[in-house]
Amino acid sequence: MADLAVTAVGADRPGIVATVAEVLQERGGNVEDSAMTILGGRFAIVLIVSTDDDPDQLRAALESATGELGLVVSVSRTGTTRRPDEPTHLLSVYGADRPGIVAGVTRTLAELGANITDLETQVVGRDEPVYAMVIEVVAVDGGLDDRLSAVCEQLGVDHTLRTIEAQTY
Incomplete structure (x- = not known):
């Protein structure tokens, strides 16, 4: 399994997290790390996902499932397995x-x-x-x-x- 970085940004509305999480679950992906927030009425989600999908496959699946939500989705390889240091x-x-x-x-x-x-x-x-x-x-x-x-x-x-x-x- 590879670690992929997934970002999605769009107008805030109910169901964004559920839809993204369901796509990941259906494809056998696991959320390893995440941050989500609302800024100026825009919802932003950043995930590190462990998955067998390549970035293009996962992006296509997410775009298909979230099309009605109007999200801009990006998926890329993390390029690292190093865990960040804990804040001091x-x-x-x-x-x-x-x-x-x-x-x-x-x-x-x-x-x-x-x-x-x-x-x-x-x-x-x-x-x-x-x-x-x-x-x-x-x-x-x-x-x-x-x-x-x-x-x-x-x-x-x-x-x-x-x-x-x-x-x-």
């Missing part, structure tokens, strides 16, 4: 919304050799909106908080950084 730190950034927050913070993380494993952003509150970004990273602690403090000060936002001991579900 949780970074929260918050303040007034403005362009450049994501770029500035993520550039700093990249320069420090930190790998982002998950990133979510959201503007919360109506009367006094606050931009909030939460990032899980794999990083060596040396100088991380000092560099983040400097970039966050330049961007006019606050941050908290804490280590993650173990992730439990």
